[in-house]
Structure formats: structure tokens, C-alpha cells
Amino acid sequence: xxQTLRQSGTLLGFAAILIFLTAQLPDxxxxxxxxxxxxxxxxxxxxVAATMTIVMVMNDFDLSVGSMASLAGxxxxxxxxxxxxxxxxxxxxxxxxxxxxxxxxxxxxVLGILPFVxxxxxxxxxxxxxxxxxxxxxxxxRDIPASFSGFARAGVEIGDVKIPFLTxxxxxxxxLCWFVLEQTNFGRRLYAIGGNxxxxxxxxxxxxxxxLIAFALTGLGAAVAGLMYAARVxxxxxxxxxxxxxxxxxxxxxxxxxxxxxxxxxxxxxxxVLMLGVLDNGLTQLRVDNYVREILVGLIxxxxxxxxxxxxxxxxx
Amino acid sequence: MxxxxxxxxxxxxxxxxxxxxxxxxxxxxxxxxxxxxxxxGKSTLIKLLAGVVPADRLTAMVxxxxxxxxxxxxxxxxxxxxxxQELNIVxxxxxxxxxxxxxxxxxxxxxAVDWRQVHERAQEALAFLGVDHIDVGxxxxxxNTGDRMLMKIAAAFVSDPVSDxxxxxxxxxxxxxxxxxxxxxxxxxxxxxxxxxxxxxxxVSHRIDEVLRICDAVTxxxxxxxxxxxxxxxxxxxQIIRDMxxxxxxDTYPAASATPRLDVIVEMNDVSAGPLSGIxxxxxxxxxxxxxxxxxxxxxxxxxxxxxxxxxxRGLAQLQCKPLxxxxxxxxxxxxxxxxxxxxxxxxxxxxxxxxxxxxxxxTGLKASASRERQMADVLSSQMRLKCxxxxxxxxxxSGGNQQKVLFARALHGLPNLLLLDExxxxxxxxxxxxxxxxxxxxxxxxxxxLMTSSDLPELLGMCDWILVLHNGRQAHKLDCDxxxxxxxxxxxxxxxxx
Numbered sequence: 104x105x106q107t108l109r110q111s112g113t114l115l116g117f118a119a120i121l122i123f124l125t126a127q128l129p130d131x132x133x134x135x136x137x138x139x140x141x142x143x144x145x146x147x148x149x150x151v152a153a154t155m156t157i158v159m160v161m162n163d164f165d166l167s168v169g170s171m172a173s174l175a176g177x178x179x180x181x182x183x184x185x186x187x188x189x190x191x192x193x194x195x196x197x198x199x200x201x202x203x204x205x206x207x208x209x210x211x212x213v214l215g216i217l218p219f220v221x222x223x224x225x226x227x228x229x230x231x232x233x234x235x236x237x238x239x240x241x242x243x244x245r246d247i248p249a250s251f252s253g254f255a256r257a258g259v260e261i262g263d264v265k266i267p268f269l270t271x272x273x274x275x276x277x278x279l280c281w282f283v284l285e286q287t288n289f290g291r292r293l294y295a296i297g298g299n300x301x302x303x304x305x306x307x308x309x310x311x312x313x314x315l316i317a318f319a320l321t322g323l324g325a326a327v328a329g330l331m332y333a334a335r336v337x338x339x340x341x342x343x344x345x346x347x348x349x350x351x352x353x354x355x356x357x358x359x360x361x362x363x364x365x366x367x368x369x370x371x372x373x374x375x376v377l378m379l380g381v382l383d384n385g386l387t388q389l390r391v392d393n394y395v396r397e398i399l400v401g402l403i404x405x406x407x408x409x410x411x412x413x414x415x416x417x418x419x420x
Numbered sequence: 421m422x423x424x425x426x427x428x429x430x431x432x433x434x435x436x437x438x439x440x441x442x443x444x445x446x447x448x449x450x451x452x453x454x455x456x457x458x459x460x461g462k463s464t465l466i467k468l469l470a471g472v473v474p475a476d477r478l479t480a481m482v483x484x485x486x487x488x489x490x491x492x493x494x495x496x497x498x499x500x501x502x503x504x505q506e507l508n509i510v511x512x513x514x515x516x517x518x519x520x521x522x523x524x525x526x527x528x529x530x531x532a533v534d535w536r537q538v539h540e541r542a543q544e545a546l547a548f549l550g551v552d553h554i555d556v557g558x559x560x561x562x563x564n565t566g567d568r569m570l571m572k573i574a575a576a577f578v579s580d581p582v583s584d585x586x587x588x589x590x591x592x593x594x595x596x597x598x599x600x601x602x603x604x605x606x607x608x609x610x611x612x613x614x615x616x617x618x619x620x621x622x623x624v625s626h627r628i629d630e631v632l633r634i635c636d637a638v639t640x641x642x643x644x645x646x647x648x649x650x651x652x653x654x655x656x657x658x659q660i661i662r663d664m665x666x667x668x669x670x671d672t673y674p675a676a677s678a679t680p681r682l683d684v685i686v687e688m689n690d691v692s693a694g695p696l697s698g699i700x701x702x703x704x705x706x707x708x709x710x711x712x713x714x715x716x717x718x719x720x721x722x723x724x725x726x727x728x729x730x731x732x733x734r735g736l737a738q739l740q741c742k743p744l745x746x747x748x749x750x751x752x753x754x755x756x757x758x759x760x761x762x763x764x765x766x767x768x769x770x771x772x773x774x775x776x777x778x779x780x781x782x783x784t785g786l787k788a789s790a791s792r793e794r795q796m797a798d799v800l801s802s803q804m805r806l807k808c809x810x811x812x813x814x815x816x817x818x819s820g821g822n823q824q825k826v827l828f829a830r831a832l833h834g835l836p837n838l839l840l841l842d843e844x845x846x847x848x849x850x851x852x853x854x855x856x857x858x859x860x861x862x863x864x865x866x867x868x869x870x871l872m873t874s875s876d877l878p879e880l881l882g883m884c885d886w887i888l889v890l891h892n893g894r895q896a897h898k899l900d901c902d903x904x905x906x907x908x909x910x911x912x913x914x915x916x917x918x919x
Contacts (some may be wrong), residue, residue, distance in 0.1 A: 288783040295780050300767025305727065305760055305767070306830070307752030307781040364771040364814060 113407045117378045124385035131388060135264050142266075145380030146273035146360050147328040147335075148171070152351040152376050153273075154324025155278040157317045158218070159355050159367045160284060161296045165207060165321045166222040168351060170230035172329030172344025177233045179251075179330055180339035181244035186209030189251050197326050204322020208315030226348075229240055233341035252337035268333055276327065281369040283320075293317060295416045297366065350379055353404045360411035378403075421448035421589055424620055430477040431464050434596055438464040440644045441477075446620035453631040453652070454624045456641035457664055457877065462624055465641070466591055469622075470502050471495040482588065499588035499619075501576045509568055510732055511561025516542035517574040518560045534634035545577040546570075549610045553704025564691055566603025569595055573610060590614050591622045594715070596630060608634050626714055628657050629909065629914060640664055658907070665877060665906035673882030674854075674861045681705040685869035686726075687738045694721045694730030695893040701886070703838075708860070708870040710884035710901075712877070714913050718893035719873035720761050723840040726871070727751045727758050739838065752781045757831035761873075765819075767827050770816040774801065774808055777815050778829045800829035800845060805855050828859055839863055841872035845879060857883060877906045889913060 124132045131137055151168050158165050178199050179192040189194075203225065210221035258267040295303040296310055302398035304310045328347060333339040355367050357375030362368050380402060386396045424446040439461045446452050456462050471492045480489040484577040488494050495502075506834040510516050517597075519542040542556040551570045554563065563571060573595075576587065592611070596604045602657040604882045611634060614621050617624040626632055631638055632652055639649040640663040650656070686703035693699075697716050703709050711719045724730055725737070728745040737744050751758065760766035768777055775797040782796065797811050804825040808818060815826055824844065831839060841860070845853045860883060864870055874880050880887055881901055889897040889912045897912050 175819060193642055286788055287786055288788050289785055291776065291780075291788050294772065295776065298772045298776075299765070301568070301766050302760075302769055303780070305748050307748075307749040309749050366771070 109362065110361050112410050113202035113357055113378075114374070116407060117374065117381075120378065120385070124255065124381065124389075127369060127387055128385065132385060139264060139267065139270070141380050142270040142273075143335075144384065145376055146267075146269040148347060148350050148380065149273040149373065149376045150276045150324055150328040150331065151347045152354040152372050152414045153277045153369055154321045154327075155351045156170070156280060156295065156355050156367045156369050156372045157284065157305055157324075158321045159352075159359075160290075160293045161300075161314060162319060163211060163218040163314065163317070164222060164352065165204075165318065165325075166219065166348055167203065167207060167226040167229055168321065168325040168328075169346065169348035170226050170233065170326035171200055171322055171340075172307045172332060172347055173341050174203070174229045174344075175326035175329035176333035176339035176343060177237045177242065177341055180247060180333060181236055181246055183251065184242055184246035189248055192251070196220060196330055200323045200326020200329070201319055202322070204319035204325075205315065208318030209320060209324060212311045217292040230341065230345075233266070237341050239338070239341065241338050247333075247337050247339075252334050255331070255334040255337075255358070256358035269335060272327070272331060274413060276324065277373055280324075284369055289313070289316075294366065337345050350400075353400070354379055355403060357407050360407050365411065368373050421618060423447055424589060425479075426469070426644040427479040427480040427481070428473060428477050429465060429468055431468060431473065431475055437644045439468070442641065442644070442646045444639055444646075444649070446622060447636075448620050449615050449620040450636040451615050451623055451634055453630065453635040453638040454622055454641070455626070455638060455660060455664060456627075457875070460641040460664070462641060463677070464594070464644075466502070466593055466622075466624065469495065469500060469589075469591060485727050499586060501589065502591045502592065502593070503569070503573050503576070504593050509560045509572065512558065514557055514561060515554060515560050515563065515571055516556040516675075519545060519556070519571060519578055520862060521575075521818075523578065539784045541578050542574075545574045548577050549574050549613055551606065564603070565771040566606065569603075569607065570610060570795045573607075573614075586617075587619050589620045589622065591624070593624045594626065595623075596625060596627060604630070622846065627914070628660050629681060632657065633662075634880070642666065643857045656915045657911075661907040661910050663744045674858050676708075676861065676864070676885075677706065681867060685740060686871075687736065687741075689736040691725075691735035691737045693725045693737070694718075696721050696725065696730070696890075697894045699735070699888075699895050701888060701895075701898060703871065705837075705867045705869050706864050707886070708864055708872065708884045710880035710887040711871065711873040711890065712875075712880055712887050712909065712913070713896075714889035715875070719890060720842050721893065722872065722890075723842050723871060723886075726756055726838065726840055747821040755834075755837035756840065757781075757833075757836035757838070758840045759824075759827050759831050759842060759844055761846070763823055763827060763846075768815050768823060771814050773812045774806070774815055774818070774826055775811040777826050778833070781830060782833050796833060797829070800833055801825070803832070804859060819852075821855075824856065825852065830855065832859070835863070835866055836868055836904075839868050839870045841870065843874055844872060845874070845876065877909050881906060881909065894905055 121203030151172065155165060157166060175196040179196040182192040183189070205224055207225055210216045211218050254268050258265040258272065284293065292308050292313055295308060296313060300310060331346050332343055354375035355372050357378060359365050359367050361371040361374065382400060382418055383396065386399070425446045429439050430440045442461070442465065454462055454465065464473065468475045468478055471489055471494050474490065478489060478861065480487050482498065487498050489498070503591065510521065516539045520538055526534040528534040543552065546554050546556065548553045549570065551574065554567050554571060559572065560568065576590070578829045595607055611621055623635055635652050636662065637651050638655060639910050640647045640660060642664060681704060683705050684702055685705050688699045688701050691699040697723065701709060711722055713719060721730060725732065726739070726744060728747045728751055732744060739754065745754055745756065752830050764770060775793055778797045778800055779793045794811065801811065806825045806829065807822050815823055845856055848856065860870060870881065881904060887901055887909065888895055889899065899909065899912065
């Protein structure tokens with residue numbers, strides 16, 4: 104009973120937020136247009152949070168995702184500006200994401216540096232690199248090809264609603280992460296590492312290699328999100344991804360309060376993302392001050408995690 | 421001199437009686453040894469004295485006056501001091517700070533720590549024990565094991581200007597387990613000084629020679645009961661070993677069914693690896709070899725060598741005519757199954773399901789198959805007579821014995837060539853123990869070669885064909901179990917072949 108209550112507490116909170124916003128904004132909140140708008144706004148966060156879940160399954164973190172997203176966007180934009188075709192820019196950005204992720208994985212699993220320290224270090228490295236190659240300026244206007252930025256504006260028309268490509272991309276990434284974590288032996292092994300790293304090692308799991316791959320995937324996800332962001336705003340600057348990291352970790356934590364043993368699961372992470380996105384959208388419409396919004400989001404994450412922690416302690420004792 | 425009496429000490433964990441009406445009387449100024457095999461109840465007794473575990477029944481008296489002994493504070497107030505086997509020191513801070521840890525540090529100007537006085541008080545305490553070769557200014561982590569132990573003991577003597585109560589009893593729990601001979605010698609001098617203050621010393625040790633040399637009296641426990649208690653002058657080594665091991669064990673082990681086969685699974689020829697040296701044996705399919713010795717003599721290290729966790733420095737080490745695996749993953753692939761010593765920290769993913777824990781080393785291919793896993797877990801767990809509600813239950817909800825069965829189920833999938841068991845029945849109740857023995861027998865009858873460590877000597881004698889005895893990582897004896905008694909085996913722990 105307490106277990107169920109603990110697991111559903113966050114969902115109840117989410118429901119309360121939805122009811123409150125629907126009541127406050129009867130004409131604008133629960134409309135197809137607004138919901139699609141929300142889905143597009145949070146698609147980048149969804150991608151980063153879903154791939155962040157992969158490392159958090161092993162009790163690791165990646166603090167560098169935000170600056171990696173910025174770096175990937177900048178790499179693509181700089182190549183576009185230099186006249187390279189769109190495909191080259193995209194591949195280079197994804198390649199940078201993968202390499203950065205492998206580097207994080209190398210620091211954490213091969214050298215054994217704490218993920219917090221290692222990725223805090225790469226956070227500044229990636230961010231500095233983004234400033235260096237963009238010269239600290241925003242790349243925009245004619246330098247960004249229309250075929251690139253057009254992707255963010257286009258979508259699939261179903262009846263009279265248009266599902267944006269960004270939303271679909273996010274859905275694809277989430278599905279992929281869900282498949283990898285829940286349906287493959289690779290995912291099983293990552294959960295085992297999170298359950299007990301030493302035991303997993305002694306049971307023959309190649310802990311080092313798997314941790315490295317997981318970090319690489321998270322880096323790749325961050326690069327995808329960076330490209331989506333650059334396409335959406337049709338420009339790239341070295342700080343535009345910086346908000347993603349804290350929100351992504353917050354979303355995973357919100358999701359963890361919903362699972363049986365408090366382990367991260369992709370679909371629950373998605374609920375966390377939706378919660379943050381809906382709140383953001385609603386509060387903006389209510390013209391709540393931006394700073395107040397940040398305070399609220401922080402308090403919600405803390406109260407969700409605190410409720411889960413307290414009720415877990417009560418069930419265990 | 422003060423006299424401490426503890427009467428009728430009883431403590432049961434569930435149905436298992438860890439201590440059953442044990443009496444202990446200690447004289448001030450005397451060193452009293454407490455001996456017994458693992459599981460005999462020594463550590464439970466110490467926990468009762470320390471007040472960290474509530475006794476079911478216990479009368480404690482100091483000079484015929486009853487005292488309460490319910491909490492750790494009671495024990496502290498009564499003047500009982502404990503020096504534990506596991507040294508909890510803080511390596512990053514100085515010796516002086518470690519020694520004053522948990523007390524109020526002397527102050528200057530009301531707020532600043534008076535470091536000079538901290539050092540002086542630590543120095544005084546060390547000097548009192550005659551071990552002032554230890555520099556109070558160095559980091560505790562830089563001390564060797566012996567000095568750490570001495571530092572910890574000396575910490576009990578740091579004078580406290582506020583409450584200057586005198587200790588009545590010092591309890592030392594296997595203090596020499598990790599010490600060299602020279603370090604032990606220093607410790608014995610310290611123990612003599614402790615007794616000279618008029619306090620009683622309760623000295624827990626496995627080492628009989630040591631006990632006979634430095635102790636005035638000895639109490640032996642076996643299976644939670646008092647076997648003997650008296651002055652050391654009235655007993656001897658043979659008698660103590662008999663008291664420690666004398667249980668009747670004839671029927672508690674299933675009989676070996678098959679004679680070992682001919683094919684050699686493991687060959688070790690003068691192997692050095694990790695802390696080990698001079699390891700020499702041959703293990704055939706269906707054979708069970710036990711590894712024994714005093715605590716931490718390298719028993720686990722032998723098993724870990726087969727998991728690729730210690731690399732072979734010298735000698736010939738082969739598994740089925742090939743070099744040993746270089747990592748746990750290679751080991752599992754080559755049919756080695758391993759049951760680690762610490763089941764909670766090294767074996768299980770406690771919050772994960774029984775199914776996930778059993779199938780982990782055996783996942784193959786890319787796509788996970790819940791049905792195949794469930795089937796595998798189902799077969800293995802029923803084979804192990806695992807008691808659980810369902811296989812998706814987290815293992816943390818199982819009893820120690822059933823958790824161990826989960827690890828056995830994991831190890832026995834697809835019948836390994838070599839089964840490595842590190843203390844397979846540690847913390848397991850009697851019923852589950854018997855199930856585990858049967859499982860080991862079955863595996864060996866099917867041709868699995870088995871290496872096991874145990875600190876339970878009758879268990880080794882009941883299960884093994886051969887026993888290797890280690891002294892500080894070196895193989896000192898290889899004994900045939902046929903006709904061997906616990907007392908003989910135990911005496912080999914102390915005697916070198918050469919001596």
C-alpha cells in the first residue's frame with residue numbers, strides 16, 4: 104500500500120498540476136495546438152533525459168550533456184557557414200558527440216575518475232571548445248541552410264494537426280532507449296552494474312566496456328539534442344544547451360520516484376520530462392516570473408524525491 | 421582487585437541459539453582468553469558486553485553489585501573498553517586526532533583547537549603504554565598495521581580532564597590476526613601493562629600458543645555453550661583444541677557417492693600469485709579440495725586467482741591444460757563458477773529480482789528474453805529448493821540461506837567445470853546448510869571439480885577429499901581427509917611442515 108502510494112505520488116502531483124493549469128487556463132492550455140507546442144518545446148529535453156537515463160541506470164551521471172549539446176550545434180553551424188553540405192555538418196556534430204561521450208566513458212571507467220568530477224571537467228572543456236570554434240559568436244541567418252532549420256518547422260500532417268518532426272525524433276530516441284534498456288541483454292547488464300558494480304564484475308560482466316559504451320550513447324544523445332535545438336532556433340551559439348543538463352537530471356530523478364526499487368526507467372523519465380515541460384508551458388502562459396518558475400521547479404523535484412526517500416525508509420524499517 | 425561476573429548470558433537469533441546460558445568471570449589484573457571456532461558465540465558474547473546487541477538474559481555484576489548492561493552507554497559508563505578486530509581509523513588525519521576522535525578537543529580562547537595540547541595528550545597515552553615510538557603528528561594511514569592497533573589501544577588511555585573514570589575491562593577482539601611476530605610482541609607488553617593497571621583483560625584469539633603464553637585463564641565456547649573455563653596452567657594445547665572442536669559431526673554431511681574421475685581439471689605447480697606462494701596441487705573432475713588456515717591466510721586469494729583477479733607471477737597454473745583466465749568474464753566463459761565470500765557486497769544485486777540475479781552471467785545474444793530467463797531461473801531455483809514467493813521478488817527480502825541458494829543457482833547453470841566456493845555456508849541456518857552440502861555433492865558426482873574455503877573445520881572434513889593448509893599465503897600442508905580429525909587439522913594451522 105505504502106509502496107503504491109510512494110510510486111504514484113509523483114503521478115498524483117502531475118495530475119494535480121494538469122488539473123490546476125486546465126482550470127486556470129480553460130481556453131488555451133488543454134488544446135491540441137498547445138499540447139503539440141509543448142511536445143515540441145520539450146523534445147530536446149526528452150532526448151537528453153532519455154539518454155541520461157542510460158548512465159544513471161549504472162548510478163553514474165553526465166554533467167557535460169548541456170555543453171555537449173551546445174558544442175554539437177556550433178560544430179554543425181560552423182561547417183554550414185564554411186560551405187559544407189548539411190549531411191557533413193550533421194555527421195560531424197554526431198561524431199563529436201560520440202567522441203566526447205567516449206572520452207567521458209574513458210575517464211570514468213578506464214581511469215576510474217568519479218563521474219561527477221570527470222564530467223564536470225569535460226563540461227568546461229566542451230563549452231570552451233564551443234566558444235573557441237565559434238569565436239564566441241552566434242552563427243545565424245544565411246549561414247544556416249533552410250533545409251536544416253526547415254526540419255524543425257515541418258511535420259507529419261494527421262487530419263488537421265501537424266505532428267512536428269522534432270516531436271517524432273524525440274519519440275524515436277525514447278523508443279530506442281527504452282528498447283536498449285528494457286529489451287536487450289546490454290540493458291540488463293547496465294542495471295546489474297547499477298545494482299552492484301563489484302558483484303556484476305565478479306559475475307563476468309565487462310563493466311569497463313559497458314560503462315564506456317553507455318557514456319558514448321549519452322554523448323551522442325546530447326549531440327542529437329544540440330542539433331535539434333540549433334534547427335529549431337535556426338542558429339547556434341556556445342551557451343544554448345546549458346539549461347538541459349539540470350532539467351534532464353531532474354527528470355530522471357522524478358522518474359526514479361515512480362519505479363519499484365527507485366531505479367531509473369526510460370518511460371518514467373518521460374513522465375518527469377512531461378511534468379517539467381507542462382509546468383514550464385503553463386507558468387509561462389500564466390505570466391509567472393521566470394525566476395519564480397525556477398524556484399517552483401526546484402521545490403517540486405526536491406519534494407518528489409524527499410517523499411520517495413521518506414516513504415522508502417518507512418517501508419524498509 | 422575488582423571482580424566482574426557475567427552470569428547466564430543468553431542470546432538467540434530466531435531459532436538459533438548464539439549463546440546458551442554462558443557464565444564468565446573475570447579478575448582485575450588478569451588476562452582472560454576467550455576461544456572457540458567461528459560461530460561458537462565469541463562475537464555475540466562481546467556484543468552483549470558492549471551493549472550493542474540486547475541480551476535475552478544476562479546478569480552483570482561488579483564486585484557483587486548488579487549493573488545494568490542494556491546499551492552501549494551502560495558499557496561505557498561501567499568502564500568497559502573495546503578494541504575491535506576491524507580497525508576503524510581515519511587514515512587522512514593525524515595519529516593524535518584519531519586518538520582524540522569522539523572526545524571534545526582541548527580549546528584555546530574558547531573556540532580554537534589547542535593543537536599543542538591535543539598532541540601532548542596523545543603523546544602521554546602512548547608513553548603510558550610504552551609505545552612512544554609512534555609519532556602523533558603523522559597521518560594515521562601511514563602507520564603499519566601493528567602501530568595502528570597500538571594507537572587504537574592507546575586511544576583508550578587519553579586522559580579526560582572532565583570525567584576521569586578508570587576502565588575496569590579491556591576487550592581485545594583478535595588483535596594479532598593481522599600482526600607480524602614483532603608487532604605481536606609489542607602488543608603483549610602492552611597487554612601486560614593494561615593488566616597491571618588493575619583492569620581485567622578479555623583476550624579473544626584463535627592462536628593457542630599465544631594464549632597459553634600471555635593469558636592467566638581461558639574460557640572455551642562451542643556452539644554457543646560454555647565448554648571449559650579455568651586457569652591456563654591447568655590445560656594445554658591438545659585439551660584446548662579438543663574443547664574447541666569436540667562436537668559429534670558424523671551424520672551431518674551427505675556421503676560422497678562417486679569416486680573422482682581421472683581427467684585433471686586444475687594443475688598448480690609451485691604457483692605464486694597475489695599474496696600466494698608455493699601453491700601445489702592437482703584437482704580432478706569430481707574431486708573436492710578444501711582450503712584452510714588461520715583468518716586471512718590467503719584462502720580467498722586462491723579462488724580469486726582462478727577468476728583472473730590475481731595474475732600468476734611464478735610457476736605453472738593450468739585449467740584444462742590452458743593458462744588460467746585473465747578476467748572474471750573469461751572465467752565464466754570457460755566454465756568456472758564463483759561464489760564470493762561476501763554475498764551482499766560481492767555476490768548479489770540486492771534490490772534486483774531473483775531471476776535477474778540468477779541469470780546475470782548467462783545472458784547471451786543481443787535481445788533479452790524474459791521467457792528464457794524465467795525458465796532458466798525456474799529450473800535452477802527449484803533444483804536448489806529455493807524458498808521464495810515468486811522469482812521477480814527482490815533478493816533483499818530473502819533469508820541469508822536463500823540468498824546463498826540464489827548464488828548457487830547462478831553458479832550451477834550448465835554445470836561448471838570448476839566450482840569455486842568461498843565460505844559457502846557462512847551465515848546460513850542449519851537446514852539450508854544441509855541443502856547446500858547436498859548440492860555440492862550432486863555437482864561433484866556429475867563431474868564438477870570443486871575448490872572450497874571454510875573456517876568451519878568439520879565442514880571441510882565432511883565435504884572434502886583433500887585439504888590445503890595455508891600459512892600467510894604459503895601452502896604449508898596438503899592433507900588427505902581420510903581419517904583426519906578436526907584437532908589434527910587445527911594443529912596444522914599452527915605448525916609448519918618444516919618445523
